[in-house]
Amino acid sequence: VREIKVIxxxxxxxxxxxxxxxxxxxxxGVYVVNLMSSPGSGKTSxxxxxxxxxxxxxxxxxxxxxIYTIKDAERINNLGIPVVQIxxxxxxxxxxxxxxxxSEELDLDNINILFIENVGNLVCPAEFEIGEDIKISVLSTTxxxxxxxxxxxxxxxxxxxxxxxxxxxxxxxFNKEEFYKxxxxxxxxxxxxxxxxxxxxxxxxxxxxxxxxxxxxTLI
Amino acid sequence: xxxxxxxxxxxxxxxxxxxxxxxxxxIENNLTKxxxxxxxxxxxxxxxxxxxxxxxxxxxNDTLANGSELFIETVEATGRCNRCNITFKIEHFNKLCxxxxxxxxxxxxxxxxxxxxxxxx
Numbered sequence: 001v002r003e004i005k006v007i008x009x010x011x012x013x014x015x016x017x018x019x020x021x022x023x024x025x026x027x028x029g030v031y032v033v034n035l036m037s038s039p040g041s042g043k044t045s046x047x048x049x050x051x052x053x054x055x056x057x058x059x060x061x062x063x064x065x066x067i068y069t070i071k072d073a074e075r076i077n078n079l080g081i082p083v084v085q086i087x088x089x090x091x092x093x094x095x096x097x098x099x100x101x102x103s104e105e106l107d108l109d110n111i112n113i114l115f116i117e118n119v120g121n122l123v124c125p126a127e128f129e130i131g132e133d134i135k136i137s138v139l140s141t142t143x144x145x146x147x148x149x150x151x152x153x154x155x156x157x158x159x160x161x162x163x164x165x166x167x168x169x170x171x172x173x174f175n176k177e178e179f180y181k182x183x184x185x186x187x188x189x190x191x192x193x194x195x196x197x198x199x200x201x202x203x204x205x206x207x208x209x210x211x212x213x214x215x216x217x218t219l220i
Numbered sequence: 221x222x223x224x225x226x227x228x229x230x231x232x233x234x235x236x237x238x239x240x241x242x243x244x245x246x247i248e249n250n251l252t253k254x255x256x257x258x259x260x261x262x263x264x265x266x267x268x269x270x271x272x273x274x275x276x277x278x279x280x281n282d283t284l285a286n287g288s289e290l291f292i293e294t295v296e297a298t299g300r301c302n303r304c305n306i307t308f309k310i311e312h313f314n315k316l317c318x319x320x321x322x323x324x325x326x327x328x329x330x331x332x333x334x335x336x337x338x339x340x341x
Contacts, residue, residue, distance in 0.1 A: 003339045004249050010237050010259075010333045095233075127266060152312040153266045185313045188323040 017096035021131025028108040031214045037138035039120030042164040044072045045197035047115055051079050053207045058112040063102045065094040065119045093124035099131055126154035134159040141169040145179040152186050160191035167196040235275040239283050242338055246284045251340035254288040262295045262332035297330025
């Protein structure tokens with residue numbers, strides 16, 4: 001019997017494709033945001049607002065991840081933005097290879113920022129790098145303030161967290177203090193935003209953050 | 221608007237990757253039978269041992285790893301404080317230096333999801 005040392009990351013295949021994606025995005029000057037949250041927290045609504053705010057300043061494209069439908073992609077398509085739909089047919093997250101194939105459908109030379117809306121799920125998307133510059137997670141007030149402590153990895157890996165449906169907070173038992181405390185304990189440097197898509201609140205702050213991050217990247 | 225489709229399952233995909241690595245390593249090293257696979261899984265990786273074992277039992281049958289032992293070593297999560305020059309245990313919700321209470325400067329371990337070695341003949 002022989003023992004052979006292998007010492008290989010089990011997500012190596014995904015990691016390699018992810019690094020390759022990142023290289024292509026960097027060469028083409030495309031800034032990539034991986035947007036993650038549970039279903040129904042408002043990812044698509046936030047995207048619609050952000051797109052409307054930014055579309056006169058920069059060229060935007062979107063990759064929509066969804067298990068079965070093209071409903072979200074249709075909403076983005078209505079804004080006149082290039083969009084590619086990935087249907088995972090049961091899978092719980094997007095992986096680097098899906099993004100590689102989806103991005104081949106886009107004219108990367110004519111895109112400044114690519115938003116990737118991940119499959120609605122607070123668990124698996126956090127484990128898979130897809131070639132993004134930053135991860136942003138969304139939580140809505142109606143989901144409850146205990147979610148960061150129940151699903152820590154996503155908040156740990158995010159550069160920013162958006163607390164959405166802030167206009168509804170008084171109808172819920174959402175504890176903002178607990179939420180911010182938990183998120184900070186997971187990730188001390190995380191940026192935090194509060195938004196309401198129905199009242200169009202907080203979108204400007206969020207967009208300034210995204211623009212600042214894009215600038216930081218081009219300065220490097 | 222374009223549509224792409226792909227079928228993909230999470231735990232199974234991790235074990236599939238494992239079996240690919242095991243199979244290739246076995247062939248490169250002229251092993252015809254695998255006795256034991258040693259994994260290192262970080263305690264904060266979010267991967268469940270039971271789910272991994274279940275996926276392993278389901279899809280290892282048709283490979284050289286059929287009947288082998290899946291040994292899972294849990295790796296403790298540790299962080300480092302550069303100011304105090306110490307290494308300490310961290311948790312999801314506590315990454316503060318036990319001496320100066322500053323957030324750790326770097327995370328050293330705890331998020332591993334890797335294959336360490338395989339034993340066979």
